Amino acid sequence: MIDDIDRRLISALAEDARLSVKDLAARVGLSSPSVSDRLRRLEERGVIQGFSVDVALEPLGYTLQAIVRVKPLPGKLYIVQNLLSEIPEVIECDKVTGDDCFIVRLVLRSIAQLDEILDRIIDKAQTSTSIVKSQTVKRRLPPL
Structure with missing residues (x-):
């Protein structure tokens, strides 16, 4: 399962996948190393499967x-x-x-x-x- 901080990280990345770890950390109130660790674990667990760009067709x-x-x-x-x-x-x-x-x-x-x-x-x-x-x-x- 994911907790509230993971939810907020995922929501922020869904809005803008180009956010820096520093900006993500500021949004969720954690240090940059903590955010990096959470993102790595979310990727390892398959919750985050990649980052993409939204292209106008x-x-x-x-x-x-x-x-x-x-x-x-x-x-x-x-x-x-x-x-x-x-x-x-x-x-x-x-x-x-x-x-x-x-x-x-x-x-x-x-x-x-x-x-x-x-x-x-x-x-x-x-x-x-x-x-x-x-x-x-x-x-x-x-x-x-």
């Missing part, structure tokens, strides 16, 4: 996003899973229960690009695609 030319439900044809599950992992525009993919096996989030520069990507899997899976109009809730931490 539109300036990179990705003006569209799509959610694709993917149902592999019989015997094609692992082929489809491997194929999805190789497509760079797949920024998230969840293996799920229910009628579909995968829920995929794609970033796209055009509708034509969507067709190109779907054409790569159409002989291996059934798909159902929705274009994302807006993301009303961004990926965030669950309650700590």
Whole structure:
């Protein structure tokens, strides 16, 4: 389990992963060595799995996003899973229960690009695609 100080450290890093250990220490009221030790233990326990950057997609030319439900044809599950992992525009993919096996989030520069990507899997899976109009809730931490 994590305590209140760990929760505050994680929340601060979720807001800004570039905070220095000194700044983190000031926020939680501990010394820098204590914060470093806590961060190391959180990483060792797998609570903190890495640090990342939040990139705006539109300036990179990705003006569209799509959610694709993917149902592999019989015997094609692992082929489809491997194929999805190789497509760079797949920024998230969840293996799920229910009628579909995968829920995929794609970033796209055009509708034509969507067709190109779907054409790569159409002989291996059934798909159902929705274009994302807006993301009303961004990926965030669950309650700590």
